[in-house]
Amino acid sequence: MNDYSVFCVSDHTGVTVESVAKSVLAQFPRLECSLIILPFVDSVEKAQAAAARIAAAPRALTFSTLTDPALRAPFHQAGLSLFDVFDLIAPSVERALGQTATPRGGHTHGMAHDYEARMDAVNFSLNLDDGLNPGRLGQADLILVGVSRVGKTPTALYLALQYGLRVANYPLTPDDLGQDDLPSCLKSHLARLRGLTLAPERLAALRQARYPDSRYASPAQCRLELDAAEALFERHAIPVVDTTRMSVEEIAARLRPA
Amino acid sequence: MNDYSVFCVSDHTGVTVESVAKSVLAQFPRLECSLIILPFVDSVEKAQAAAARIAAAPRALTFSTLTDPALRAPFHQAGLSLFDVFDLIAPSVERALGQTATPRGGHTHGMAHDYEARMDAVNFSLNLDDGLNPGRLGQADLILVGVSRVGKTPTALYLALQYGLRVANYPLTPDDLGQDDLPSCLKSHLARLRGLTLAPERLAALRQARYPDSRYASPAQCRLELDAAEALFERHAIPVVDTTRMSVEEIAARLRPA
Numbered sequence: 001m002n003d004y005s006v007f008c009v010s011d012h013t014g015v016t017v018e019s020v021a022k023s024v025l026a027q028f029p030r031l032e033c034s035l036i037i038l039p040f041v042d043s044v045e046k047a048q049a050a051a052a053r054i055a056a057a058p059r060a061l062t063f064s065t066l067t068d069p070a071l072r073a074p075f076h077q078a079g080l081s082l083f084d085v086f087d088l089i090a091p092s093v094e095r096a097l098g099q100t101a102t103p104r105g106g107h108t109h110g111m112a113h114d115y116e117a118r119m120d121a122v123n124f125s126l127n128l129d130d131g132l133n134p135g136r137l138g139q140a141d142l143i144l145v146g147v148s149r150v151g152k153t154p155t156a157l158y159l160a161l162q163y164g165l166r167v168a169n170y171p172l173t174p175d176d177l178g179q180d181d182l183p184s185c186l187k188s189h190l191a192r193l194r195g196l197t198l199a200p201e202r203l204a205a206l207r208q209a210r211y212p213d214s215r216y217a218s219p220a221q222c223r224l225e226l227d228a229a230e231a232l233f234e235r236h237a238i239p240v241v242d243t244t245r246m247s248v249e250e251i252a253a254r255l256r257p258a
Numbered sequence: 259m260n261d262y263s264v265f266c267v268s269d270h271t272g273v274t275v276e277s278v279a280k281s282v283l284a285q286f287p288r289l290e291c292s293l294i295i296l297p298f299v300d301s302v303e304k305a306q307a308a309a310a311r312i313a314a315a316p317r318a319l320t321f322s323t324l325t326d327p328a329l330r331a332p333f334h335q336a337g338l339s340l341f342d343v344f345d346l347i348a349p350s351v352e353r354a355l356g357q358t359a360t361p362r363g364g365h366t367h368g369m370a371h372d373y374e375a376r377m378d379a380v381n382f383s384l385n386l387d388d389g390l391n392p393g394r395l396g397q398a399d400l401i402l403v404g405v406s407r408v409g410k411t412p413t414a415l416y417l418a419l420q421y422g423l424r425v426a427n428y429p430l431t432p433d434d435l436g437q438d439d440l441p442s443c444l445k446s447h448l449a450r451l452r453g454l455t456l457a458p459e460r461l462a463a464l465r466q467a468r469y470p471d472s473r474y475a476s477p478a479q480c481r482l483e484l485d486a487a488e489a490l491f492e493r494h495a496i497p498v499v500d501t502t503r504m505s506v507e508e509i510a511a512r513l514r515p516a
Contacts, residue, residue, distance in 0.1 A: 015507050024344060093283075099288070119412050247373050
Protein backbone atom coordinates (compact mmCIF):
# COMPACT_ATOMS: atom_id res chain seq x y z
CA MET A 1 0.00 0.00 0.00
CA ASN A 2 1.70 3.18 -1.20
CA ASP A 3 0.77 6.66 0.00
CA TYR A 4 2.13 8.46 -3.03
CA SER A 5 3.16 7.80 -6.59
CA VAL A 6 6.31 9.83 -7.13
CA PHE A 7 6.97 10.67 -10.77
CA CYS A 8 10.46 11.66 -11.87
CA VAL A 9 10.23 13.48 -15.18
CA SER A 10 13.33 14.33 -17.18
CA ASP A 11 14.13 15.62 -20.65
CA HIS A 12 17.14 13.33 -20.50
CA THR A 13 18.03 10.08 -18.69
CA GLY A 14 16.36 10.81 -15.37
CA VAL A 15 19.47 9.86 -13.39
CA THR A 16 19.73 13.30 -11.75
CA VAL A 17 16.06 13.73 -10.94
CA GLU A 18 15.81 10.21 -9.55
CA SER A 19 18.72 10.74 -7.20
CA VAL A 20 17.37 14.14 -6.09
CA ALA A 21 13.89 12.68 -5.47
CA LYS A 22 15.27 9.77 -3.46
CA SER A 23 17.47 12.05 -1.37
CA VAL A 24 14.69 14.53 -0.64
CA LEU A 25 12.12 11.82 0.11
CA ALA A 26 14.54 10.15 2.54
CA GLN A 27 13.90 13.24 4.71
CA PHE A 28 10.24 12.23 5.00
CA PRO A 29 10.62 8.84 6.68
CA ARG A 30 6.90 8.35 7.31
CA LEU A 31 6.11 8.62 3.63
CA GLU A 32 5.47 5.43 1.68
CA CYS A 33 5.96 5.88 -2.03
CA SER A 34 6.56 4.16 -5.30
CA LEU A 35 8.86 5.78 -7.86
CA ILE A 36 7.99 6.02 -11.55
CA ILE A 37 10.72 7.33 -13.87
CA LEU A 38 9.66 9.10 -17.07
CA PRO A 39 12.88 9.79 -19.03
CA PHE A 40 13.35 11.54 -22.39
CA VAL A 41 10.34 13.83 -22.04
CA ASP A 42 11.87 16.14 -24.63
CA SER A 43 8.92 17.44 -26.67
CA VAL A 44 5.72 19.27 -25.80
CA GLU A 45 3.71 16.23 -26.94
CA LYS A 46 5.57 13.92 -24.56
CA ALA A 47 5.20 16.48 -21.77
CA GLN A 48 1.44 16.60 -22.36
CA ALA A 49 1.21 12.80 -22.28
CA ALA A 50 3.26 12.65 -19.07
CA ALA A 51 1.12 15.38 -17.47
CA ALA A 52 -2.08 13.52 -18.39
CA ARG A 53 -0.73 10.31 -16.89
CA ILE A 54 0.29 12.02 -13.65
CA ALA A 55 -2.99 13.94 -13.39
CA ALA A 56 -4.82 10.60 -13.55
CA ALA A 57 -2.87 9.15 -10.59
CA PRO A 58 -4.72 9.44 -7.26
CA ARG A 59 -1.92 10.84 -5.05
CA ALA A 60 1.05 12.01 -7.07
CA LEU A 61 4.19 14.03 -6.46
CA THR A 62 6.30 15.14 -9.40
CA PHE A 63 10.01 15.87 -9.38
CA SER A 64 11.51 17.07 -12.63
CA THR A 65 14.59 18.27 -14.44
CA LEU A 66 13.01 20.08 -17.37
CA THR A 67 15.21 22.91 -18.53
CA ASP A 68 12.86 24.25 -21.16
CA PRO A 69 9.92 26.22 -19.68
CA ALA A 70 7.81 25.06 -22.67
CA LEU A 71 8.14 21.49 -21.37
CA ARG A 72 7.06 22.51 -17.88
CA ALA A 73 3.97 24.36 -19.13
CA PRO A 74 1.77 21.28 -19.80
CA PHE A 75 2.22 20.20 -16.18
CA HIS A 76 1.17 23.59 -14.84
CA GLN A 77 -1.77 23.62 -17.28
CA ALA A 78 -2.86 20.26 -15.85
CA GLY A 79 -2.87 21.84 -12.39
CA LEU A 80 0.18 19.88 -11.21
CA SER A 81 2.95 21.31 -9.08
CA LEU A 82 6.44 20.34 -10.14
CA PHE A 83 9.44 20.17 -7.88
CA ASP A 84 11.75 21.13 -10.70
CA VAL A 85 15.46 21.09 -9.93
CA PHE A 86 16.28 23.91 -12.38
CA ASP A 87 13.28 26.03 -11.52
CA LEU A 88 14.13 25.88 -7.83
CA ILE A 89 17.92 26.18 -8.05
CA ALA A 90 18.72 28.23 -11.16
CA PRO A 91 17.35 31.57 -9.82
CA SER A 92 19.81 31.53 -6.92
CA VAL A 93 22.66 30.72 -9.29
CA GLU A 94 21.56 33.50 -11.64
CA ARG A 95 21.64 36.00 -8.78
CA ALA A 96 25.09 34.88 -7.68
CA LEU A 97 26.51 35.05 -11.19
CA GLY A 98 24.65 38.07 -12.43
CA GLN A 99 23.92 36.00 -15.55
CA THR A 100 20.70 34.63 -16.95
CA ALA A 101 20.41 30.90 -17.57
CA THR A 102 19.98 29.79 -21.18
CA PRO A 103 17.56 26.88 -21.17
CA ARG A 104 18.72 23.96 -23.24
CA GLY A 105 18.63 20.19 -23.04
CA GLY A 106 19.97 18.65 -19.87
CA HIS A 107 23.17 17.45 -21.48
CA THR A 108 26.44 18.19 -19.85
CA HIS A 109 28.97 19.08 -22.50
CA GLY A 110 31.73 16.90 -23.86
CA MET A 111 29.61 13.74 -23.73
CA ALA A 112 31.11 12.06 -26.78
CA HIS A 113 34.66 12.46 -25.56
CA ASP A 114 33.60 11.45 -22.08
CA TYR A 115 31.86 8.36 -23.49
CA GLU A 116 34.98 7.07 -25.18
CA ALA A 117 37.16 7.71 -22.15
CA ARG A 118 34.74 5.79 -20.00
CA MET A 119 34.42 2.90 -22.44
CA ASP A 120 38.20 2.68 -22.61
CA ALA A 121 38.31 2.67 -18.84
CA VAL A 122 35.77 -0.17 -18.68
CA ASN A 123 37.72 -2.22 -21.21
CA PHE A 124 40.92 -1.57 -19.29
CA SER A 125 39.31 -2.59 -16.01
CA LEU A 126 37.95 -5.80 -17.55
CA ASN A 127 41.34 -6.60 -19.09
CA LEU A 128 43.05 -6.12 -15.74
CA ASP A 129 40.37 -7.83 -13.66
CA ASP A 130 41.39 -10.30 -10.99
CA GLY A 131 45.12 -10.12 -11.64
CA LEU A 132 44.97 -10.47 -15.44
CA ASN A 133 47.73 -8.83 -17.50
CA PRO A 134 49.93 -7.69 -14.61
CA GLY A 135 52.40 -6.28 -17.14
CA ARG A 136 49.93 -3.42 -17.74
CA LEU A 137 49.50 -2.40 -14.08
CA GLY A 138 51.68 0.65 -14.76
CA GLN A 139 48.88 2.09 -16.93
CA ALA A 140 46.30 1.96 -14.14
CA ASP A 141 45.00 5.01 -12.27
CA LEU A 142 44.26 2.80 -9.28
CA ILE A 143 44.92 -0.84 -8.37
CA LEU A 144 42.45 -2.40 -5.93
CA VAL A 145 43.83 -5.23 -3.81
CA GLY A 146 42.12 -7.55 -1.38
CA VAL A 147 41.05 -11.11 -0.73
CA SER A 148 38.57 -13.04 -2.87
CA ARG A 149 34.96 -11.70 -2.80
CA VAL A 150 35.78 -8.46 -1.04
CA GLY A 151 34.14 -6.45 -3.86
CA LYS A 152 37.10 -5.51 -6.07
CA THR A 153 35.52 -6.14 -9.48
CA PRO A 154 32.24 -4.21 -9.04
CA THR A 155 34.11 -1.33 -7.44
CA ALA A 156 36.65 -1.19 -10.29
CA LEU A 157 33.87 -1.25 -12.89
CA TYR A 158 31.88 1.44 -11.12
CA LEU A 159 34.93 3.72 -10.93
CA ALA A 160 35.51 3.12 -14.66
CA LEU A 161 31.89 3.71 -15.69
CA GLN A 162 31.11 6.62 -13.40
CA TYR A 163 34.42 8.47 -13.37
CA GLY A 164 36.37 7.17 -16.37
CA LEU A 165 39.19 5.86 -14.17
CA ARG A 166 41.36 2.97 -15.33
CA VAL A 167 41.13 0.65 -12.35
CA ALA A 168 42.89 -2.70 -12.16
CA ASN A 169 42.20 -5.20 -9.42
CA TYR A 170 44.50 -7.84 -8.02
CA PRO A 171 43.49 -10.66 -5.68
CA LEU A 172 45.49 -11.53 -2.57
CA THR A 173 45.31 -15.32 -2.58
CA PRO A 174 46.06 -17.52 0.43
CA ASP A 175 49.37 -18.31 -1.34
CA ASP A 176 50.26 -14.62 -1.61
CA LEU A 177 49.26 -14.08 2.00
CA GLY A 178 51.41 -17.06 3.05
CA GLN A 179 54.46 -15.28 1.61
CA ASP A 180 53.81 -12.54 4.12
CA ASP A 181 54.59 -9.90 1.51
CA LEU A 182 52.92 -8.19 -1.43
CA PRO A 183 53.18 -9.96 -4.81
CA SER A 184 56.27 -8.53 -6.46
CA CYS A 185 54.33 -7.13 -9.45
CA LEU A 186 52.47 -4.81 -7.07
CA LYS A 187 55.51 -3.43 -5.30
CA SER A 188 56.53 -1.07 -8.07
CA HIS A 189 53.07 0.56 -7.96
CA LEU A 190 52.67 1.16 -4.23
CA ALA A 191 51.30 4.69 -4.54
CA ARG A 192 48.37 3.52 -6.65
CA LEU A 193 47.36 0.57 -4.48
CA ARG A 194 44.12 0.75 -2.50
CA GLY A 195 43.11 -2.00 -0.10
CA LEU A 196 39.57 -3.26 0.34
CA THR A 197 38.50 -5.07 3.46
CA LEU A 198 35.26 -6.29 5.01
CA ALA A 199 33.95 -7.69 8.30
CA PRO A 200 34.83 -11.43 8.41
CA GLU A 201 31.22 -12.50 8.96
CA ARG A 202 30.07 -10.52 5.87
CA LEU A 203 32.84 -12.07 3.78
CA ALA A 204 31.90 -15.53 5.04
CA ALA A 205 28.27 -14.94 4.04
CA LEU A 206 29.29 -13.80 0.55
CA ARG A 207 31.58 -16.82 0.09
CA GLN A 208 28.97 -19.14 1.56
CA ALA A 209 26.54 -18.12 -1.18
CA ARG A 210 29.12 -19.17 -3.74
CA TYR A 211 30.67 -22.32 -2.21
CA PRO A 212 28.41 -23.48 0.62
CA ASP A 213 30.10 -25.13 3.59
CA SER A 214 33.58 -24.94 2.07
CA ARG A 215 36.76 -24.19 3.97
CA TYR A 216 36.98 -21.09 1.72
CA ALA A 217 33.68 -19.82 3.19
CA SER A 218 34.42 -20.67 6.84
CA PRO A 219 34.51 -17.70 9.24
CA ALA A 220 37.94 -18.83 10.51
CA GLN A 221 39.46 -18.85 7.02
CA CYS A 222 37.90 -15.47 6.19
CA ARG A 223 39.27 -13.94 9.39
CA LEU A 224 42.74 -15.41 8.72
CA GLU A 225 42.89 -13.99 5.19
CA LEU A 226 41.50 -10.60 6.15
CA ASP A 227 43.92 -10.25 9.09
CA ALA A 228 46.88 -11.11 6.84
CA ALA A 229 45.70 -8.70 4.12
CA GLU A 230 45.16 -5.87 6.60
CA ALA A 231 48.63 -6.44 8.06
CA LEU A 232 50.10 -6.08 4.56
CA PHE A 233 48.10 -2.90 3.92
CA GLU A 234 49.36 -1.42 7.16
CA ARG A 235 52.99 -2.38 6.62
CA HIS A 236 53.02 -0.72 3.19
CA ALA A 237 50.86 2.26 4.25
CA ILE A 238 48.22 1.36 1.64
CA PRO A 239 44.99 3.33 2.14
CA VAL A 240 42.17 0.96 3.06
CA VAL A 241 38.39 1.13 2.70
CA ASP A 242 36.24 -1.08 4.90
CA THR A 243 33.28 -1.83 2.66
CA THR A 244 31.16 -3.60 5.27
CA ARG A 245 28.29 -1.11 5.42
CA MET A 246 28.84 0.73 2.17
CA SER A 247 27.16 0.93 -1.19
CA VAL A 248 29.32 0.74 -4.29
CA GLU A 249 28.81 4.52 -4.74
CA GLU A 250 30.18 5.14 -1.26
CA ILE A 251 33.19 2.90 -1.80
CA ALA A 252 33.92 4.55 -5.14
CA ALA A 253 33.53 8.08 -3.74
CA ARG A 254 36.06 7.27 -1.02
CA LEU A 255 38.54 5.81 -3.50
CA ARG A 256 38.24 8.48 -6.19
CA PRO A 257 41.31 10.73 -6.27
CA ALA A 258 40.45 14.26 -5.14
CA MET B 259 41.92 29.66 -17.22
CA ASN B 260 38.78 28.95 -15.18
CA ASP B 261 36.24 31.59 -14.21
CA TYR B 262 34.89 29.78 -11.20
CA SER B 263 35.81 26.97 -8.86
CA VAL B 264 32.61 25.06 -8.28
CA PHE B 265 32.59 23.08 -5.04
CA CYS B 266 30.15 20.20 -4.62
CA VAL B 267 29.76 19.47 -0.91
CA SER B 268 27.91 16.41 0.31
CA ASP B 269 27.41 14.59 3.59
CA HIS B 270 27.47 11.41 1.51
CA THR B 271 29.02 10.34 -1.83
CA GLY B 272 28.47 13.57 -3.75
CA VAL B 273 26.93 11.74 -6.73
CA THR B 274 23.64 13.65 -6.47
CA VAL B 275 25.14 17.09 -5.91
CA GLU B 276 27.65 16.60 -8.72
CA SER B 277 24.96 15.69 -11.22
CA VAL B 278 22.77 18.60 -10.10
CA ALA B 279 25.67 21.05 -10.35
CA LYS B 280 26.62 19.83 -13.83
CA SER B 281 23.03 20.03 -15.07
CA VAL B 282 22.45 23.51 -13.67
CA LEU B 283 25.81 24.82 -14.90
CA ALA B 284 25.08 23.48 -18.40
CA GLN B 285 22.44 26.24 -18.51
CA PHE B 286 25.22 28.84 -18.23
CA PRO B 287 27.18 28.03 -21.38
CA ARG B 288 29.49 31.06 -21.13
CA LEU B 289 30.72 29.97 -17.73
CA GLU B 290 34.11 28.29 -17.49
CA CYS B 291 34.50 26.26 -14.35
CA SER B 292 36.41 23.54 -12.64
CA LEU B 293 34.55 21.14 -10.36
CA ILE B 294 35.85 20.09 -6.95
CA ILE B 295 33.94 17.35 -5.15
CA LEU B 296 34.04 17.28 -1.34
CA PRO B 297 32.23 14.09 -0.26
CA PHE B 298 31.51 12.76 3.24
CA VAL B 299 31.33 16.17 4.90
CA ASP B 300 29.39 14.60 7.75
CA SER B 301 30.58 16.40 10.88
CA VAL B 302 30.71 20.05 11.96
CA GLU B 303 34.53 19.88 11.95
CA LYS B 304 34.62 18.68 8.35
CA ALA B 305 32.07 21.34 7.39
CA GLN B 306 34.25 24.03 8.99
CA ALA B 307 37.31 22.77 7.11
CA ALA B 308 35.39 22.69 3.81
CA ALA B 309 34.02 26.21 4.42
CA ALA B 310 37.52 27.54 5.14
CA ARG B 311 38.86 25.95 1.96
CA ILE B 312 36.06 27.41 -0.16
CA ALA B 313 36.33 30.86 1.49
CA ALA B 314 40.02 30.91 0.47
CA ALA B 315 39.24 30.25 -3.22
CA PRO B 316 39.13 33.43 -5.34
CA ARG B 317 35.86 32.86 -7.23
CA ALA B 318 33.84 30.03 -5.82
CA LEU B 319 30.33 28.66 -6.19
CA THR B 320 29.08 26.00 -3.80
CA PHE B 321 26.43 23.41 -4.48
CA SER B 322 25.54 21.10 -1.61
CA THR B 323 23.39 18.29 -0.37
CA LEU B 324 23.66 18.80 3.37
CA THR B 325 20.54 17.61 5.13
CA ASP B 326 21.55 18.68 8.60
CA PRO B 327 21.25 22.47 9.14
CA ALA B 328 24.16 22.21 11.61
CA LEU B 329 26.41 21.19 8.70
CA ARG B 330 25.24 24.15 6.61
CA ALA B 331 25.87 26.66 9.41
CA PRO B 332 29.70 26.85 9.06
CA PHE B 333 29.29 27.86 5.41
CA HIS B 334 26.87 30.63 6.28
CA GLN B 335 29.16 31.76 9.10
CA ALA B 336 32.00 32.01 6.57
CA GLY B 337 29.81 34.31 4.48
CA LEU B 338 29.31 31.73 1.71
CA SER B 339 26.06 31.17 -0.12
CA LEU B 340 25.14 27.56 -0.67
CA PHE B 341 22.98 26.24 -3.46
CA ASP B 342 21.71 23.43 -1.29
CA VAL B 343 19.45 20.89 -2.96
CA PHE B 344 17.46 20.14 0.21
CA ASP B 345 17.26 23.70 1.35
CA LEU B 346 15.87 24.80 -2.00
CA ILE B 347 13.58 21.85 -2.73
CA ALA B 348 12.39 20.51 0.64
CA PRO B 349 10.17 23.53 1.55
CA SER B 350 8.04 23.00 -1.58
CA VAL B 351 7.71 19.31 -0.77
CA GLU B 352 6.82 20.11 2.84
CA ARG B 353 4.04 22.42 1.68
CA ALA B 354 2.67 19.82 -0.75
CA LEU B 355 2.70 17.07 1.86
CA GLY B 356 1.73 19.08 4.90
CA GLN B 357 4.62 17.32 6.66
CA THR B 358 7.89 18.63 8.04
CA ALA B 359 11.14 17.09 6.77
CA THR B 360 13.22 15.25 9.35
CA PRO B 361 16.85 16.02 8.56
CA ARG B 362 19.05 12.96 8.55
CA GLY B 363 22.02 11.67 6.57
CA GLY B 364 21.56 11.56 2.84
CA HIS B 365 21.21 7.80 2.71
CA THR B 366 18.35 6.32 0.83
CA HIS B 367 17.02 3.34 2.74
CA GLY B 368 17.54 -0.32 1.98
CA MET B 369 21.16 0.18 0.90
CA ALA B 370 22.50 -3.16 2.16
CA HIS B 371 19.86 -5.17 0.33
CA ASP B 372 20.26 -3.02 -2.74
CA TYR B 373 24.03 -3.48 -2.63
CA GLU B 374 23.81 -7.26 -2.72
CA ALA B 375 21.25 -7.26 -5.51
CA ARG B 376 23.50 -5.02 -7.58
CA MET B 377 26.63 -7.06 -6.87
CA ASP B 378 24.75 -10.21 -7.86
CA ALA B 379 23.65 -8.45 -11.04
CA VAL B 380 27.26 -7.45 -11.85
CA ASN B 381 28.49 -10.99 -11.30
CA PHE B 382 25.67 -12.32 -13.44
CA SER B 383 26.46 -9.86 -16.22
CA LEU B 384 30.16 -10.77 -16.14
CA ASN B 385 29.34 -14.47 -16.18
CA LEU B 386 27.09 -13.99 -19.21
CA ASP B 387 29.35 -11.51 -21.01
CA ASP B 388 29.99 -11.96 -24.70
CA GLY B 389 27.97 -15.15 -25.12
CA LEU B 390 29.37 -17.00 -22.11
CA ASN B 391 27.14 -19.55 -20.37
CA PRO B 392 24.22 -19.44 -22.83
CA GLY B 393 22.45 -22.09 -20.74
CA ARG B 394 21.74 -19.36 -18.17
CA LEU B 395 20.15 -16.86 -20.58
CA GLY B 396 16.74 -17.75 -19.15
CA GLN B 397 17.76 -16.06 -15.87
CA ALA B 398 18.51 -12.71 -17.51
CA ASP B 399 16.30 -9.62 -17.21
CA LEU B 400 17.62 -8.42 -20.56
CA ILE B 401 19.88 -9.86 -23.27
CA LEU B 402 21.80 -7.33 -25.35
CA VAL B 403 22.67 -8.45 -28.87
CA GLY B 404 24.77 -6.79 -31.54
CA VAL B 405 28.00 -6.98 -33.50
CA SER B 406 31.47 -6.81 -31.98
CA ARG B 407 32.39 -3.43 -30.34
CA VAL B 408 28.89 -1.99 -30.46
CA GLY B 409 28.98 -1.32 -26.69
CA LYS B 410 27.21 -4.36 -25.25
CA THR B 411 29.53 -5.02 -22.29
CA PRO B 412 29.70 -1.51 -20.81
CA THR B 413 25.94 -1.11 -21.25
CA ALA B 414 25.23 -4.44 -19.55
CA LEU B 415 27.53 -3.56 -16.65
CA TYR B 416 26.02 -0.09 -16.24
CA LEU B 417 22.50 -1.54 -16.12
CA ALA B 418 23.67 -4.03 -13.51
CA LEU B 419 25.51 -1.48 -11.36
CA GLN B 420 23.00 1.35 -11.61
CA TYR B 421 19.71 -0.52 -11.66
CA GLY B 422 20.49 -4.02 -10.36
CA LEU B 423 19.36 -5.65 -13.60
CA ARG B 424 20.76 -9.03 -14.65
CA VAL B 425 21.88 -8.27 -18.17
CA ALA B 426 23.50 -10.84 -20.47
CA ASN B 427 25.10 -9.89 -23.75
CA TYR B 428 25.52 -12.00 -26.83
CA PRO B 429 27.66 -11.15 -29.86
CA LEU B 430 26.38 -11.52 -33.41
CA THR B 431 29.49 -12.81 -35.19
CA PRO B 432 29.96 -12.77 -38.96
CA ASP B 433 29.25 -16.54 -38.81
CA ASP B 434 25.93 -15.97 -37.06
CA LEU B 435 25.05 -13.22 -39.50
CA GLY B 436 25.94 -15.51 -42.43
CA GLN B 437 23.26 -17.95 -41.22
CA ASP B 438 20.75 -15.18 -41.78
CA ASP B 439 18.98 -16.08 -38.56
CA LEU B 440 19.36 -15.55 -34.83
CA PRO B 441 21.54 -18.07 -32.98
CA SER B 442 19.15 -20.77 -31.76
CA CYS B 443 19.96 -20.18 -28.07
CA LEU B 444 18.48 -16.68 -28.38
CA LYS B 445 15.23 -17.69 -30.01
CA SER B 446 13.58 -18.95 -26.84
CA HIS B 447 14.17 -15.55 -25.19
CA LEU B 448 12.89 -13.18 -27.88
CA ALA B 449 10.94 -10.92 -25.51
CA ARG B 450 14.06 -10.08 -23.52
CA LEU B 451 16.34 -9.36 -26.48
CA ARG B 452 17.43 -5.77 -27.12
CA GLY B 453 19.48 -4.83 -30.16
CA LEU B 454 22.32 -2.33 -30.15
CA THR B 455 23.48 -0.64 -33.31
CA LEU B 456 25.80 2.19 -34.28
CA ALA B 457 26.73 4.30 -37.32
CA PRO B 458 29.16 2.25 -39.48
CA GLU B 459 31.84 4.97 -39.44
CA ARG B 460 31.75 5.10 -35.60
CA LEU B 461 32.03 1.33 -35.39
CA ALA B 462 34.92 1.36 -37.86
CA ALA B 463 36.73 3.95 -35.72
CA LEU B 464 36.23 1.88 -32.57
CA ARG B 465 37.47 -1.28 -34.27
CA GLN B 466 40.34 0.59 -35.89
CA ALA B 467 41.62 1.54 -32.44
CA ARG B 468 41.73 -2.13 -31.56
CA TYR B 469 42.94 -3.78 -34.78
CA PRO B 470 44.33 -1.07 -37.05
CA ASP B 471 43.88 -1.59 -40.80
CA SER B 472 42.23 -4.98 -40.40
CA ARG B 473 39.36 -6.26 -42.51
CA TYR B 474 37.43 -6.36 -39.21
CA ALA B 475 37.83 -2.57 -38.90
CA SER B 476 37.10 -1.69 -42.54
CA PRO B 477 34.04 0.53 -43.14
CA ALA B 478 32.70 -1.98 -45.69
CA GLN B 479 32.83 -4.88 -43.23
CA CYS B 480 31.26 -2.77 -40.46
CA ARG B 481 28.42 -1.72 -42.77
CA LEU B 482 27.84 -5.32 -43.86
CA GLU B 483 27.62 -6.62 -40.32
CA LEU B 484 25.43 -3.77 -39.07
CA ASP B 485 23.03 -4.12 -42.00
CA ALA B 486 22.69 -7.85 -41.41
CA ALA B 487 22.19 -7.37 -37.67
CA GLU B 488 19.58 -4.65 -38.17
CA ALA B 489 17.69 -6.87 -40.62
CA LEU B 490 17.57 -9.59 -37.97
CA PHE B 491 16.35 -7.14 -35.33
CA GLU B 492 13.59 -5.99 -37.64
CA ARG B 493 12.51 -9.47 -38.67
CA HIS B 494 12.13 -10.54 -35.03
CA ALA B 495 10.68 -7.20 -33.85
CA ILE B 496 13.56 -6.74 -31.40
CA PRO B 497 13.64 -3.21 -29.94
CA VAL B 498 16.80 -1.43 -31.07
CA VAL B 499 18.85 1.42 -29.62
CA ASP B 500 21.17 3.34 -31.92
CA THR B 501 24.02 4.30 -29.59
CA THR B 502 25.87 6.57 -32.02
CA ARG B 503 25.45 9.82 -30.14
CA MET B 504 24.57 8.51 -26.71
CA SER B 505 26.28 8.27 -23.36
CA VAL B 506 26.10 4.98 -21.51
CA GLU B 507 23.55 6.59 -19.14
CA GLU B 508 21.31 7.46 -22.08
CA ILE B 509 21.56 3.99 -23.58
CA ALA B 510 20.80 2.41 -20.21
CA ALA B 511 17.85 4.74 -19.52
CA ARG B 512 16.34 3.78 -22.88
CA LEU B 513 16.79 0.06 -22.24
CA ARG B 514 15.61 0.02 -18.64
CA PRO B 515 12.17 -1.60 -18.33
CA ALA B 516 9.56 0.99 -17.26
